[in-house]
Amino acid sequence: MMSLRNVVSVVGLLLVFVGLSMFAALGVSLLYRDGDTVPLLVAALLTMAVGGLAWRLTGLEGDLSPREGYAIVTFAWAGTAVFGALPYLFTGTIPSFWAAVFESMSGFTTTGATVFADIESLPHGVLFWRALTHWLGGMGIIVLAIAVLPYLGVGGMQLFKAEVPGPTPERLRPRIAQTAKLLWLVYVGMTGLQILLLVVGEMGWFDAVTHAFATVATGGFSTKNASLGHFESPYTQYVTIVFMYLAGINFTLHFRAAAGRFEYLRDVEWRFFTAMIASVAAAIVAVNLLSGTYELRALERAVRDGLFTVVSIVTTTGFVTADFEAWVPGAQALLFAMLFVGGMAGSTGGGMKSVRILLLLKQSAMELRKHLHPRAVMLARVGRHVVPEHVLANVIGFVILYLFIFLAGAVAMSLLGMDLETALGASAATVGNVGPGLGEVGATDNYGWLSSPALGILTFLMLVGRLEIYTVLLLFLPQTWSRRGGRRVDRGSPKF
Numbered sequence: 191m192m193s194l195r196n197v198v199s200v201v202g203l204l205l206v207f208v209g210l211s212m213f214a215a216l217g218v219s220l221l222y223r224d225g226d227t228v229p230l231l232v233a234a235l236l237t238m239a240v241g242g243l244a245w246r247l248t249g250l251e252g253d254l255s256p257r258e259g260y261a262i263v264t265f266a267w268a269g270t271a272v273f274g275a276l277p278y279l280f281t282g283t284i285p286s287f288w289a290a291v292f293e294s295m296s297g298f299t300t301t302g303a304t305v306f307a308d309i310e311s312l313p314h315g316v317l318f319w320r321a322l323t324h325w326l327g328g329m330g331i332i333v334l335a336i337a338v339l340p341y342l343g344v345g346g347m348q349l350f351k352a353e354v355p356g357p358t359p360e361r362l363r364p365r366i367a368q369t370a371k372l373l374w375l376v377y378v379g380m381t382g383l384q385i386l387l388l389v390v391g392e393m394g395w396f397d398a399v400t401h402a403f404a405t406v407a408t409g410g411f412s413t414k415n416a417s418l419g420h421f422e423s424p425y426t427q428y429v430t431i432v433f434m435y436l437a438g439i440n441f442t443l444h445f446r447a448a449a450g451r452f453e454y455l456r457d458v459e460w461r462f463f464t465a466m467i468a469s470v471a472a473a474i475v476a477v478n479l480l481s482g483t484y485e486l487r488a489l490e491r492a493v494r495d496g497l498f499t500v501v502s503i504v505t506t507t508g509f510v511t512a513d514f515e516a517w518v519p520g521a522q523a524l525l526f527a528m529l530f531v532g533g534m535a536g537s538t539g540g541g542m543k544s545v546r547i548l549l550l551l552k553q554s555a556m557e558l559r560k561h562l563h564p565r566a567v568m569l570a571r572v573g574r575h576v577v578p579e580h581v582l583a584n585v586i587g588f589v590i591l592y593l594f595i596f597l598a599g600a601v602a603m604s605l606l607g608m609d610l611e612t613a614l615g616a617s618a619a620t621v622g623n624v625g626p627g628l629g630e631v632g633a634t635d636n637y638g639w640l641s642s643p644a645l646g647i648l649t650f651l652m653l654v655g656r657l658e659i660y661t662v663l664l665l666f667l668p669q670t671w672s673r674r675g676g677r678r679v680d681r682g683s684p685k686f
Contacts, residue, residue, distance in 0.1 A: 192671055197261045199248035204266050205241025205273055209234045212277065214322060218396075219315030226313040229280035237273040257671075260664050267653055271295035277319050283312055288642040288649070295649045297323030299656035300331065300538060302410025302508035302625030303648070305638035309415050314396065320411045321400035328407025328437075328538040329377050331656065376445045381406045384433045391425045405433045408538045410508030410625045417510040418498075427494060427511055431501050438463070438505030438533030458573040463504075463534050463544040470528060471500040474521045481518040503528045506540040508625025515632040526628060529618040530596075540623025540655055542592055546585050548572070553582055591659050596621050599651045606644050620648045621655035 212234035219227045254262070274297065275290035284290040289305045296303045297320055306312065312320075381402050388398035397413055404411045414420035418430055436444070439460060446453050454460050475496035478484050484492035495512040502509045503525055514525055532541015552570045560568060570577040599617035604610060608630075615627025616637070626633050637645065654662045664670050 192255065192257045192261060193251055194261075195248045196250055196254055196258050197265060198244050199250050200254075200262045201265050201269050202241045202244025202246075202248065205269055206238050206245065207241075208270050208273055208326075209236075209238030209241060211322060211326060212237065212319065215277065215315045215319035218318040219313065222314035224313030224315060226277075226281045226283075226315040229282075230277055230315050230319070233273075233276035233280050237276060240273070257664075260661050260670065263657060264653070264662050264665055267295075267298060267657060270298050271649070271653070274298060274319075274323055277316060281313065281316055283316050286642065288645045289638065292637065292645040292649045293320070294323060295652050296625070297409065297411060298327035298330075299623055299652045300324050300328050300407045300409040300506070300540065301620060301623040301652045301656070302404070303620060303631070303637050303652075304411065304625075305636060305640075305645070307415075307636055307638055309413060317400060317413050318396075321403040321409075321413075324407040324409030324411055325381070325403035327656075328409065329374065331538055372445055373441055376441055376448060377406065379448070380433065380436060380444070384429065387429045388426060391423055391429060393421065393423075393426060401430070402433070405430055405507065405509070406437050406538065408434065408437045408505045408507040408533065408540070408623075410502070412509065419511040424490075424494060427498055430509060431498050434501045434505045434507045434509070435467070437507070438501075438537050438539045440534045440536035441538075442536055456573075459534050459545045459548060462548045466531070466544070467500055467504055470504070470524055471497045474500060474517075474524055477521045477524075478517060481520075483517055483521075499525065500528065503624060504531055504539075504541075505533045505537075506622055506624045508619075510626060510633045513633050515628065515634070522628065526615070526618070529615075529622050529624050529627070530592075532622060542589060542622075545572075546589060549577060549582060549585050550589060552577075553586070588659060591663070592621070592655075595651065595654060595659065599647060602647050603644060606641060606647075608644075616648060617651060620651040623652060623655050 212230060216227060216230045216234060219230050271291055271294045274294035275284075275287070278284035278290040278293055279287065284293060284305060292303070293305055295301070302324070309317070384402040384405060385395075385398045388402060389395060393401070400411070400413050401418070403409070410417075412418060412420070418427060421427065439454075440457070443454055443457060443460065475492050478492055478496060479486060479489070484495075498509070498511045499514055501507075514522060530542055531547055532543050533539020535543045535545045549570065549572070552572070556568050556570050560566065570582060596617050599621060600610075600613045603613035603616055608616065612627070612629030612631055615629050616631045617627075619625055619627030619631065626635075630639070631637055637648070640648070
């Protein structure tokens, strides 16, 4: 039977960490003296007090079960979103509870959808907190994806390429701790390098730090109303393109590269991910040039805007340099399709993940061949590795659930009064953790005009999409909470 004591204890400890993180924003507030110091201090102390009390009154009882893992992951993200909203509420920058929770959830899930119309009017402490929620959420997702979810057997997460063997109970904790430490080193290193490169491009330190936080986490919160489009420097935009692309790659590949093992070209998913970005970007640039959206003499700008937008959407970062709603329908249709793809497995990107799309294509091709050769024995492969049938079934089930939730979200938005284009765009952009969608939530718009029910639904979509769907939905099953509702952890995860 699930132990709520264990769940409350771990979630409380995480809230203490969130409260401590708010002191970083408090320091920025003291530095710039924008008047948000006291509200940030109160938010930090209250978060730490509630988290500390929950932890002290409970305490862990034995090892955590898979069912407790589902509950901890879900309630941890939900709890951090609620308490992460306190800085917005206490400073008065967002007076509405659901709007504040939406902004907070958007930050921690690295979605980047915002309710703010005038971002540049916000105090520096609040701006830094927005960026920090991205950075903390992005690292949390990597650790969750590579070090935790494979052992819970969630949604095909065993497809991740981390070199984590099927654990025994006594080895699970030290292996996760070691993996998390190594990933933090890579994550911090990438962030620091981008900050330095942006400062070299004459971006101020505050903007460089906040945009690096948002880029490496594939979040998309900017300190400017026009997002990255505010910075006209091609250098700044190309640097951001490179780091968005790097953040969309499996971080274990980065770690191996840092250790001298460059295995990018050998990785099938990396080749698929890179080829997809290059081909879609080339198609959009060509469409924009042929349609007259860009003149031929502005070829470099057309290439830069097209590549930036595609990388931003595919990696689910959500930064904007051009109003893609002004592009022709063909270019917009390609971008809409990219809302569903996402980054590589083990990256900070959201969406379905490229490896699932790759497996679906391979499965579809294999089914076509079976119609020609019905008696042949065919196996789906990723590189040299055979994909087990249960993994394919897991992936297909995940994609069906993903599309169902997307459509349900779009229908719900339509029932609340949205036009169809906006409803589809908002649902796809939130469940995929992209941020900007289509229609009235497009590249130059925001989500601040939505009603509280709409913001609540989209907040739930962000959570479900970020935590790989199964993690959240399993909590709605009675068996998860019953004494007989346990299930065995999959110890036989294939490593691709």
